[in-house]
Amino acid sequence: MGPELILLVVVLIVVLVWRGPASLPRLGEALGKAVKGVRDNMPAGSRDDSDDHDPGGPSGSGGPPSTGPGT
Numbered sequence: 629m630g631p632e633l634i635l636l637v638v639v640l641i642v643v644l645v646w647r648g649p650a651s652l653p654r655l656g657e658a659l660g661k662a663v664k665g666v667r668d669n670m671p672a673g674s675r676d677d678s679d680d681h682d683p684g685g686p687s688g689s690g691g692p693p694s695t696g697p698g699t
Contacts, residue, residue: 647655 643655644652
């Protein structure tokens, strides 16, 4: 666990204590709208839409296709 993850967890705990659990749905909705707005305004070439390609690939492993000998 890196220091960034620990910092994120600490910040989330502080926000939970400060705002209270009743406001979490509103905060989640606002965060979701912000992420959706950023994704909608990204240029089409820099976007990674998982709906546009088969995530399993030809081997079904979920990783990039193999380019080594024997494939």
